[in-house]
Structures are given as C-alpha cells and as structure tokens.
Amino acid sequence: LQNGLCALLISDLNYLDGAPAALSSEEEDEEDDDESEEASDEDDDSGAEIEDGREGFDDEDCDEGDEGEDNDGDNEDFNDPDDSELEELAEKEETRKRGCTEKQSAAALCVAVGSFSDPEDLPGLAHFLEHMVFMGSLKYPDENGFDAFLKKHGGSDNASTDCERTVFQFDVQRKYFKEALDRWAQFFIHPLMIRDAIDREVEAVDSEYQLARPSDANRKEMLFGSLARPGHPMKKFFWGNADTLKHEPKMNNIDTYTRLRDFWQRHYSAHYMTLVVQSKVLSVKDITSWHLISFKFSFRVKPLHYISWLVGHEGKGSVLSFLRKKFWALALYGGNGETGFEQNSTYSIFSISVTLTDEGYKHFYEVAHVVFQYVKMLQKRGPDKRIWEEIQKIEANEFHYQEQTDPVDYVESLCENMQLFQKEDFLTGDQLLFEYKPEIIADALNQLSPQRANLVLLSAANEGQCHLKERWFGTQYSVEDIDKYWSDLWASDFELNQDLHLPEENKYIATDFALKVADCPETEYPAKTLSTQQGCLWYRKDDKFKIPKGYVRFHLISPLIQQSAENIVLFDTFVNILSHNLGEPAYEADVAQLEYKLVAGEHGLVIRVKGFNHKLPLLFQLIIDYLSDFSFTPAVFEMITEQLKKTYFNILIKPETLAKDVRLLILEHSRWSMIDKYQTLMNGLSIESLSSFVKAFKSQLFVEGLVQGNFTSREAKDFLNYVVQKLQFAPLAHPCPVQFRVVDLPNTHLLCKVKTLNKGDANSEVTVYYQSGARNLREYTLMELLVMHMEEPCFDFLRTKQTLGYHVYPTCRNTSGILGFSVTVATQATKYNSELVDKKIEEFLSCFEEKIKHLTEDAFSTQVTALIKLKECEDSHLGEEVDRNWNEVVTQQYLFDRLAREIEALKSVTKSDLVTWFQAHRSNKKKVLSVHVVGYGKHEGDSEVTAVAEVQNSSSGEIPHLIFLPPSSLMTNVTSIKDIKAYTSTLNVLPYHKILK
Structure with a gap:
C-alpha cells in the first residue's frame, strides 16, 4: 500500500459440491451467516501419555478461558496428564459444531520489532507495549471494548512478542468482521495508552512473568541468553516485570509512559508491518499467479531441516537407537526451532x-x-540426495493434501512469513524444499563442531553444586571447562561409531492418494457397523473434506485399572514401556506423516492413529503386534519407572494441576489422586506385578473403535477384527463404566486450602466451583450461555481492574456428567492472599448477578445468536469432526447429533431462564467448593528467608503429602476440609449420569 504496509488478502474457497457462494457486503448486512469459531487442531505428538482425566467425561471447560499449559519440553514421552487426550477432548466441548456453512473471518498483523529492540534501561518494553496498545483507542476508548465485542460475536484474539517480531491476531463471525477490523486497526492508528492504565497492566505483565518462572524451558532460554557476550541482544530480559517497568524506572527518574509512546511512535510504523486478512468475499475472475523463479536463499534448501531430520531420527542406526540400547536415554530432539x-x-x-x-x-x-560421532559421520559422508528427496516428498505430500487450518492460525503464520520471504514464497516458503544444493547443507554441517558446542547438563542431582544464579528467573547454575580427556579427544580425528548410519528407505511414505468409492450407504453421523461381546465399531466415510487421510481410534476398556492405585501405576508403566518399545520401529511411520499416540486412560488404553490412509493400516497393525507380544527387560522397567517418578513429581509441583487434582479428588468417588500414584511408585513396584497385571489386562477387554476418513466399511471392520484376532481376549463378565460417580456437595461453602508442593514457588491457584447437579441438554446450554456472558466482565473486573493475576477465567464444568461452573484466578502469594482473591471472586459474582438482571433483551438475544453460530459453523478439518464423534463413543453416550439438539434447546432459552438459573446457584442452597493452592510469599505469612530455605531443602526424591491450611478470619463462614477422604466418605454419591436429552 502507499503507506508501506504489505497486505495479503485471502478469500475462503466455496465448496466444490455446490455450497452457497459468499454474500456481498450488502447481503452481509442483511443476513445472519453461519460462521465458525476457533478450532483446536489435534495434537501432533506421537508417543505415550499418562492420563489424569478421562476421554469425554473429564472435568473441563467449555471455554479455554485464557488457560494454557506451559510445555516445558522436559520429556515429551512422559506427558503431563493435563495435556492428555481425554482432557483435550473436553477442552473442545465449545468447538462441538455442526458442519454447516462458513469459517470465522480472521486477521493478523506482524510488526517487525520485538524484544531485541528493548532499550537497555527498560527491559521488557516491547512486550509491555504489546499489552498496552490493546487498552482502548481514540475511536473506541473502552479498555476492554474490543474483547467484549469479540466475545459478544463468538470471536477471540491474542498477541505475542518474539525477539524481532510482534504478532496480533483475532477472529470473529463474518457478519461482524468489518467492524471488528476497524476496532482492531485503531489500536495501531491511535492507541490510548493512558497513564492510569500503566500500573495496572504492569501487574498483568508481572503476573505473566511469575507464572513463567517455574518453566524449565523458559529458565533454560534465559540462562543460555545470560551467557552471551556483553552487548548481544540475546542477553536481554524479554519478559519484563514490575521491577524493570515500574520500580527501577521510578528510582532512576525514567518516565515509562513517555518512553512507551516513543517506542510505539518509532517502531509501529506501516512500513514495518505485514497484514493478512482471510474472509469469504465475492469471487474474483482475474486470478494472479506467480512463476517460482530460482532464489539462492537457504530456505529453498532448508539445510537445518535436513540435519535435524537425521539427528532427530529414532530408527535403526540413529543416535537415539544406540543410546536406548545402552539405557542411557529416553528421548532426543534435534533442530532449529521457529522461535x-x-x-x-x-x-x-x-x-x-x-x-x-x-x-x-x-x-x-x-x-x-555419540552425538558428535553421528555428526562427524554426516560430515564425512556428505549430504545424501536420497534422504533430501525423501524429506522433500514427505513435505510435499503433506502440503498438497493438507487439511484446512483454523483461519486465525493461518493468518498468524502467513503474516510472519511475509516478514521472511518474497511474495512468491509466502504460502510455501516455510514448508516446502525446492532445491538440492549439497554445498549449502555441507556448510551448515561443518559448523556443527564440538569446539562450537555449548554442553548443558540439567538435573536435580546438580543441586548444591551450582553457585551462580541467573538474575531474572533465579536459575542456579555453574560454568565449567570440559573434561580435558574429552576436549582433547574431540579436538582430534576421533573414530566413528560403526553402529551409527543413515536411515534406510522409508516404507511408510504414501504413494496412493485415490479417494475410495463407498461400499455402503453414506450417513451423516457414524454408524455401528460391527458389534460383538468383545467390542463394537463405529464408522463414517468422509464425504466432505475429500482428502486421502484417515483417523482410527480405539479404546481398550478394562475394570482392572481403577481397582487400586498400584494398578493405575502399573498401567501407566505398561503404556510407557509399550511406547518405548514402539519408538524405533514406528518412527519411520511418524516421519512419513502417520501419527500415533498411546494414552493411559482412566478406564482403558486409547490408541490414536491418523494420517494418509494408504499406509495407515501398517502402523496400526504394528502397534497391535507390539501390544500382543508385549515384553520388557529389567533394565527397561527400571528406566521407565524412574522417569515416571519424575513425571508424577513434575505434575504435583504445578499449582494449576495440583488444584485440579484436589478438586477432582473431592468430587469424584473412588478416585485415586496423583499423590496416591506417586507414593505407590516411590514405595516400589515389582517386575512380577507388572507382568501379572499386563497378562490380566489383555485377557479380558471390551474394545470400542471409531474409523473415519478415506476408508471403506470393509476396511474399517478389518481394524477391529485385527485387534480381536491378534489379542485373543475374552469378553468382560460385566460392563465396565467409563465414568466416575460424583459426590453430592452439601448446601454450604466448602474450602480446601493446601500449600503448593513446589517449594518456594510464589504462584497460587484459586478456583471457586459451583455444583449444579445431574442436568439435561437445555441446562447445559444455559450454563454455556452463562459463562459466555461472564467471560469479559470477569476479565475486566478481576484482571484489568483488580489486577489479581494474568490467568483469570470462568469455566463450564462437566464432571462425569454432573454439571457446574467455576471461576479461577492464578495469582502470586507475593502480591495477594488466596482468601482475599476468593473474596474478590465472590464480589465479582455479586456484581455479575446485577449485570445480567439488567441485561437488555437485545443484548441477551445477541449472545444467544452468537452461541448458536458457534455451534452451527463448519469444521475446518476432519479431525474436528472426529474429535466430536469420538467424545460420544468414548463416553458411551453416542449422541452424535448433540450439537443440533443443543441449538434447538438454545432457541427456547429466555433471559428470565438465565437469571433464574444463576440466582438458584447463588441462593442459600448453593453448593460451593473453593480450592486454594497457596504459594510462598509475604501475603501468606512466609518470609523471603523461609521461601529460600524451603527451596534449598526440597528434592524430587522426597514423597510429598498435602499440607492442609486452616481458613483465616477472612473466611469464617466456611466448612474447612482437612482430610479429603474422611470428609467425602460422609457425603452422598450421585448415580451415574449421561446428558442425553
């Protein structure tokens, strides 16, 4: 454009099968169109997961509510239960949609400035500016007006600051996109950034920093940066906090407000910006295409991608294969990240x-x-054209047959690509390999010498040996010279390892992309095509996305798992050993875009496989073969159980996951806590007990499967038949419930207050939960509507005005069929007492009650329409439909038209219904449970000396136990829970409940 802004406009394609064309802008103003909300793509990681929830019947939110897991990257093979498949499905409750018409409209803006540009005397200024520009504009001065507008019309927004780029993005229903785009644009044209908002938003940035501090990934990054040479920008503190943005500037007579505006004026200029807009517009007749001329940029060769492909390989001849045989390593990840x-x-x-x-x-x-030997082998052999072309083919297959992504994710990716590539390569530059240039690959390989390497050893075993401290994240570390024997060896022409070699040709790469002809009548929803005493199969052939891919999911249900804490731990161990055993033979499939995941579910083993349907059965059969012939050595048993201890411990020390564990331990009858599991593991398991458990588990099962995509019904049946024939199991004597029973909370306010298990961590988590009970579809939609109304006022009151914490959100909760809602605040004990936060949540709910009582009929109707639109919008890819259908299968509800029924229920809801429902849950008969995980800090009675001493005395080897805290004078009218099992044993247990009508 004339002002220097580079913009890319994308029009959503009309359906090939004759779906309605886009409306003109005039028609848009007259009609309500069916839009789509943000979609959650399926987790792409392969491997095993330990489950701390359930598929479908998990107690999770209908709205992500700004809630997010920090992926520390410590051990991808032993994932956090809160990231489990069952949890993922519940998080997608809000995205249960009926394939209907259109996706959301979305926009993203990338500004070519980031934390590297922070002034030396104001660390974190770029990140702070990213926050401040959204605090109202000259044209739209309301601080939370944009968020309120998006929430009202089914949209969302986000922003992030990187080293050299800052990205802003949003999506919304298409009818409101034009106004949303104007509101959003004003943040970059005339942001208010008023002085009064400075101190409040500094607190939000500081809370974000405090939440990030325990993350090993963040600690490693800041430590690595701190070791850079003086003056290099990687040495900077990117996050910013209250000290760098408020206290220190004040002491040094620096006006943060003036500097912030100067920074915005200097860097937020149109010629530094790239914009991507995606929406459905009228068809264009002139199609412009570009000839891909040859550029000598390394992205066309992708040398680091080639190297990481080989270094990170897990098949025969790889570094990891060798290390696993030595029992020295569980996982290896190599490459150059996109951050x-x-x-x-x-x-x-x-x-x-x-x-x-x-x-x-x-x-x-x-x-x-061993790593250096492998790199040296690559250097001596030189680049291999067969390997490069194999990578090229796999990436090309994925690109040409990729499923649509969520518009807001797509525009975010493209606006960053526009900062990096020529216009001819905006769409393909980050993914495809164009030219094989061995000299460029060889040059990159030759830079990977031992002399240029930084070796970092992270372990709790180093505790007490590290006397240096990184300033911002407080990481203890030491710097040492490499042992002379090894430094001399690596400086010499050391011998190669004959066990290390290039991978063989990949047999899993798809070559048949033909779409199958249906061999049975097509159905709108999955149909049961096979049913026996041993299992059943649900099947639906894809007739919408028409891509050569498939999804296969199986649930191997057993009543053994929940019989004791020991059985659960044995099951987790079994699934992780199975995943370990599959690591090498299944890796070729993984790199050929066939993805698998094994999930240790609450009630059974979940097997998830997806990818190109041509070779997908080979991968599935491989998994079942290894399950059938399961075996392990004592060394593998020892290795996996030791790592499992660390995994359990890492889960327990996160305030958010501990709070969830405590809440569900109270609510769910006969549930085993993470502490039960950790203590059982620490007390020791025997090899014989694992062998006996696995034998018993495989002897009696009920198997449920779902097959969708480019398969015929005959091919789908083959999957179940293979499981039954290979495992040779007997049917269950009695049906096994796939949900827990839930306790009926008394009509009072319960408080369970425990100390965080992460010694010295300031972060606290406060959740106030209101139990509703066994309800129907209509009441479920009422609860969804309530939380949708609550989101923006909750954020405005608790975060913007009260500055209680960075993560603040209301949540719909479906706990094994029993409904409820909650409000959660992640805060810090260095700033607030948890009971004060609880009181502020109560204050907010009282204000909110007045707000909805005075809600206009128009405002209520708009919110109902927005929620209906979210449920009506089309799936952006097949995985969304599969997630929704799998949720019905794995919870044994089978209400595949649930969305349509919820939409009908919403059409009959009135404002009076909403107000009455909320008031009923706030009356004297309310059932409230407050769960506090209390951090270390002065507002919780901890001195700084106490917190430091706790950290120094802590160890991942100790067996933790819950420390229950009594309520203070701030919360006198509550019933305090000091022994969860003793208290819940006095409560009535509700019958099993499924929301079916």
Whole structure:
C-alpha cells in the first residue's frame, strides 16, 4: 500500500459440491451467516501419555478461558496428564459444531520489532507495549471494548512478542468482521495508552512473568541468553516485570509512559508491518499467479531441516537407537526451532536435547560423544540426495493434501512469513524444499563442531553444586571447562561409531492418494457397523473434506485399572514401556506423516492413529503386534519407572494441576489422586506385578473403535477384527463404566486450602466451583450461555481492574456428567492472599448477578445468536469432526447429533431462564467448593528467608503429602476440609449420569 504496509488478502474457497457462494457486503448486512469459531487442531505428538482425566467425561471447560499449559519440553514421552487426550477432548466441548456453512473471518498483523529492540534501561518494553496498545483507542476508548465485542460475536484474539517480531491476531463471525477490523486497526492508528492504565497492566505483565518462572524451558532460554557476550541482544530480559517497568524506572527518574509512546511512535510504523486478512468475499475472475523463479536463499534448501531430520531420527542406526540400547536415554530432539530466540537475523541455534536416564546422567560425556560421532559421520559422508528427496516428498505430500487450518492460525503464520520471504514464497516458503544444493547443507554441517558446542547438563542431582544464579528467573547454575580427556579427544580425528548410519528407505511414505468409492450407504453421523461381546465399531466415510487421510481410534476398556492405585501405576508403566518399545520401529511411520499416540486412560488404553490412509493400516497393525507380544527387560522397567517418578513429581509441583487434582479428588468417588500414584511408585513396584497385571489386562477387554476418513466399511471392520484376532481376549463378565460417580456437595461453602508442593514457588491457584447437579441438554446450554456472558466482565473486573493475576477465567464444568461452573484466578502469594482473591471472586459474582438482571433483551438475544453460530459453523478439518464423534463413543453416550439438539434447546432459552438459573446457584442452597493452592510469599505469612530455605531443602526424591491450611478470619463462614477422604466418605454419591436429552 502507499503507506508501506504489505497486505495479503485471502478469500475462503466455496465448496466444490455446490455450497452457497459468499454474500456481498450488502447481503452481509442483511443476513445472519453461519460462521465458525476457533478450532483446536489435534495434537501432533506421537508417543505415550499418562492420563489424569478421562476421554469425554473429564472435568473441563467449555471455554479455554485464557488457560494454557506451559510445555516445558522436559520429556515429551512422559506427558503431563493435563495435556492428555481425554482432557483435550473436553477442552473442545465449545468447538462441538455442526458442519454447516462458513469459517470465522480472521486477521493478523506482524510488526517487525520485538524484544531485541528493548532499550537497555527498560527491559521488557516491547512486550509491555504489546499489552498496552490493546487498552482502548481514540475511536473506541473502552479498555476492554474490543474483547467484549469479540466475545459478544463468538470471536477471540491474542498477541505475542518474539525477539524481532510482534504478532496480533483475532477472529470473529463474518457478519461482524468489518467492524471488528476497524476496532482492531485503531489500536495501531491511535492507541490510548493512558497513564492510569500503566500500573495496572504492569501487574498483568508481572503476573505473566511469575507464572513463567517455574518453566524449565523458559529458565533454560534465559540462562543460555545470560551467557552471551556483553552487548548481544540475546542477553536481554524479554519478559519484563514490575521491577524493570515500574520500580527501577521510578528510582532512576525514567518516565515509562513517555518512553512507551516513543517506542510505539518509532517502531509501529506501516512500513514495518505485514497484514493478512482471510474472509469469504465475492469471487474474483482475474486470478494472479506467480512463476517460482530460482532464489539462492537457504530456505529453498532448508539445510537445518535436513540435519535435524537425521539427528532427530529414532530408527535403526540413529543416535537415539544406540543410546536406548545402552539405557542411557529416553528421548532426543534435534533442530532449529521457529522461535525468534533460536532463529533471527543475528544467529541461529541448533539444539540437540537428550532426555537422560539416571544411568545416562552418569555417562554424560559418552552421550555427548555419540552425538558428535553421528555428526562427524554426516560430515564425512556428505549430504545424501536420497534422504533430501525423501524429506522433500514427505513435505510435499503433506502440503498438497493438507487439511484446512483454523483461519486465525493461518493468518498468524502467513503474516510472519511475509516478514521472511518474497511474495512468491509466502504460502510455501516455510514448508516446502525446492532445491538440492549439497554445498549449502555441507556448510551448515561443518559448523556443527564440538569446539562450537555449548554442553548443558540439567538435573536435580546438580543441586548444591551450582553457585551462580541467573538474575531474572533465579536459575542456579555453574560454568565449567570440559573434561580435558574429552576436549582433547574431540579436538582430534576421533573414530566413528560403526553402529551409527543413515536411515534406510522409508516404507511408510504414501504413494496412493485415490479417494475410495463407498461400499455402503453414506450417513451423516457414524454408524455401528460391527458389534460383538468383545467390542463394537463405529464408522463414517468422509464425504466432505475429500482428502486421502484417515483417523482410527480405539479404546481398550478394562475394570482392572481403577481397582487400586498400584494398578493405575502399573498401567501407566505398561503404556510407557509399550511406547518405548514402539519408538524405533514406528518412527519411520511418524516421519512419513502417520501419527500415533498411546494414552493411559482412566478406564482403558486409547490408541490414536491418523494420517494418509494408504499406509495407515501398517502402523496400526504394528502397534497391535507390539501390544500382543508385549515384553520388557529389567533394565527397561527400571528406566521407565524412574522417569515416571519424575513425571508424577513434575505434575504435583504445578499449582494449576495440583488444584485440579484436589478438586477432582473431592468430587469424584473412588478416585485415586496423583499423590496416591506417586507414593505407590516411590514405595516400589515389582517386575512380577507388572507382568501379572499386563497378562490380566489383555485377557479380558471390551474394545470400542471409531474409523473415519478415506476408508471403506470393509476396511474399517478389518481394524477391529485385527485387534480381536491378534489379542485373543475374552469378553468382560460385566460392563465396565467409563465414568466416575460424583459426590453430592452439601448446601454450604466448602474450602480446601493446601500449600503448593513446589517449594518456594510464589504462584497460587484459586478456583471457586459451583455444583449444579445431574442436568439435561437445555441446562447445559444455559450454563454455556452463562459463562459466555461472564467471560469479559470477569476479565475486566478481576484482571484489568483488580489486577489479581494474568490467568483469570470462568469455566463450564462437566464432571462425569454432573454439571457446574467455576471461576479461577492464578495469582502470586507475593502480591495477594488466596482468601482475599476468593473474596474478590465472590464480589465479582455479586456484581455479575446485577449485570445480567439488567441485561437488555437485545443484548441477551445477541449472545444467544452468537452461541448458536458457534455451534452451527463448519469444521475446518476432519479431525474436528472426529474429535466430536469420538467424545460420544468414548463416553458411551453416542449422541452424535448433540450439537443440533443443543441449538434447538438454545432457541427456547429466555433471559428470565438465565437469571433464574444463576440466582438458584447463588441462593442459600448453593453448593460451593473453593480450592486454594497457596504459594510462598509475604501475603501468606512466609518470609523471603523461609521461601529460600524451603527451596534449598526440597528434592524430587522426597514423597510429598498435602499440607492442609486452616481458613483465616477472612473466611469464617466456611466448612474447612482437612482430610479429603474422611470428609467425602460422609457425603452422598450421585448415580451415574449421561446428558442425553
């Protein structure tokens, strides 16, 4: 454009099968169109997951509510239960949609400035500006007006600051896109950034920083940056906090407000910006295409992608294969990440991260030597054209047959691509490989010498040996010279390892992309095509997305798992050993875009497989074969159980996951807590007990499966038949429930207050939960509507005005069929007492009650329409439909038309219904449970000396137990829970309930 802004406009394609064309802008103003909300793509990781929830019947939110897991990247093979498949499905409750008409409209703006541009005397200024520009504009001065507008019309927004870029994005229903775009644009044209908002938003930035501090990934990044040479921008503190943005500037007579406006004026200029807009518009007759001329940029060769492909390989001849046979490593990840910290205009980082076993820790230098031997082998052999072309083919297959992504994710990605590539490569530059240039690959390989490497050893075993401290995240570390024997060896022409070699040709790469002809009548929803005493199969052939891909999911149900805490731990161990055993043979399938995941569910083993349907059955059969012939050595058993201890411990020390565990331990009858599991594991398991458990588990099962995509019904039946024939199990004597029974809370306010298990951590988590009971579809939609109304006022009151914390959100909760809603605040004990936060939540709910009582009929109708639109909008890819259908299968509800029924229920809801429903849950008969996980800080009676002493005395080897805290004078009219099992044993237990009508 004339002002220097570079813009990319994308029109959604009309359906090939004759769906309605886009409306003109005039028609848009007259008609309500069916839009789509933000979609959650399926987790792409392959491997095993330990489950701390359930598929479908998990107690999760209908709205993500700004809630997010920090992926520390410590061990991808032993995932956090809160990231489990069952949890993922519940998080997608809000995205249960009926394939109807259109996706959301979306826009993203990338500004070519980031934290590298922070002034030396104001660390975190770029990140702070990203927050401040959204605090109202000259044309739309209301601080939370944009968020309120988006929530009202089914939209969402986000922003992020990287080293050299800042990205803003939003999506909304198409009818309101024009106004939303104007409101959003004003943030960059005339943001208010008033002085009064400075201190409040500094608190939000500080809370974000406090929440990030316990993350090992963030700590490693800041530590690595701190070791850079003086003056290099990677040494900067990117996050910002109250000290750098408020207290220190005040002491040094720096006016943060003036500097903030100067920074915005200097850097938020149109010629630094790239914009992507995606919506459905009238068809264009002139189609412009570009000829892909040859550019000599490395992105066309992708040398680091080639190297990371080989270094990170897990098949025969790989580094990880060798280390696993030595029992030195569990996982390895190599490559150059897409974050600004790893790749920017000043440098690139190539990282090889190895998850060591305890034995591997003892052989740290030998592990590093194996890595260097592999890199040297690659250097001596030189680039291999067969490997490069194999990578090229796999990436091309994925690109040409990729499923649609959510518009807001797509525009975010493209606006960053526009900062990096020529216009001819905006769409393909980050994914495809164009030219094989061995000299460029060889040059990159030759830079990976031992002399240029930084070796970092992270372990709790280093505690007490690290006497240096990183300033911002408080990480204890030491810097040492490499052992002379190894430094001399690596400086010499050391021998290669004959066990290390290039991978063989990949047999899992798809070559048949033909769409199958249906061999049975097509159905709108999955149909049961096979049913026996041993299992049943649900099937639906894809007739909408028409891509050569498939999704296969199976649930192997057993009543053994929940019989004891020991059985649950044995099951987790079994699933992780199975995943370990599959690591090498299944890796070729994984790199060929066939993804699998094994989930240790609450009531059974979940097997998830997806990808190109041509070779998908081969991968599925491989998994079942290894399950059938399951075996393990004592060394593998020891390795997996030791890592499982660390996984359980890492879950327990997160305030948000501990709060969830405590809440569900109170609510769900006969539930085993994470502490029960950890204590059981620490007390020791025997090899014999695992062998006996696995034998018993495989002897009696009920198997349920769902097959969707480019398969015939005959091919779908083959999946179930293979499981039954290969495992040779007997049917269950009695049906096994796939949900827990839930206790009926008394008509009072319960408080369960515990100390965080992460010694010295300031972060607290406060959740106030209101139990509703066994309800129907109509009441479920009423609760959804209530939370939708609550989101923006909750954020405005608790975060913007009260500045209680960064994560503040209301949540719909479906706990094994029993409904409820909650409000959660993540705060810090260095700033607030948890009971004060609880009181503020109560204050907010009282204000909210007045707000909805005075809600106009028009405002109520608009919100109902927005929720209906969210449920009506089309799925952006097949995985969304599969998630929705799998949720019905795995919870054994089978209400595949649930969305349509909820839409009908919403059409009959009135404002009076909403007000009455909320008031009923706030009356004297209300059932309230407050769960507090209390951090360390002065507002909780902890001195700084106490917090430091707790950290120094803590260890991942100790067996934690819950420390229950009594209520203070702030909360006198509550019933305090000091022994969860003793208290809940006095409560009535509700019958099993499914929301079916």
